[in-house]
Amino acid sequence: MTENKKQTAREAAEENRRIIxxxxxxxxxxxxxxxxxxxxxxxxxxxxxxxxxxxxxYQYLPPKFPPEKARKEE
Structure with missing residues (x-):
């Protein structure tokens, strides 16, 4: 009977490991x-x-140099 309980405990441990x-x-x-x-x-x-x-x-910051200004300066 003791051997049967050990086997049951082992099976329970294996089942727990499988679930985890x-x-x-x-x-x-x-x-x-x-x-x-x-x-x-x-x-x-x-x-x-x-x-x-x-x-x-986390916040959108507008570009410091918008492309429109860069094109106008060229």
């Missing part, structure tokens, strides 16, 4: 260091907003 391995594809879905662009709250100042922007360019 079947979900292993999810482990690559996110990272603790991934930049999602989410900010926990609105920046309190322009300096704080710029700091967020420096870390992760």
């Amino acid at each position: 391995d079947s979900f292993d594809y999810l482990s690559g879905a996110a990272s603790a260091h991934e930049c999602t662009g989410l900010i926990p709250s609105l920046p309190a100042s322009e300096a704080e907003r710029q700091s967020y922007q420096d870390l992760y360019a």
Whole structure:
């Protein structure tokens, strides 16, 4: 009877490993260091907003030299 319980425990462990391995594809879905662009709250100042922007360019910034101006100067 003890041998039967060991076999059952082994089978349960193998089944648990199989289940865990079947979900292993999810482990690559996110990272603790991934930049999602989410900010926990609105920046309190322009300096704080710029700091967020420096870390992760989450906002569209218009080009400093639009192509139209560059063509007109030539």
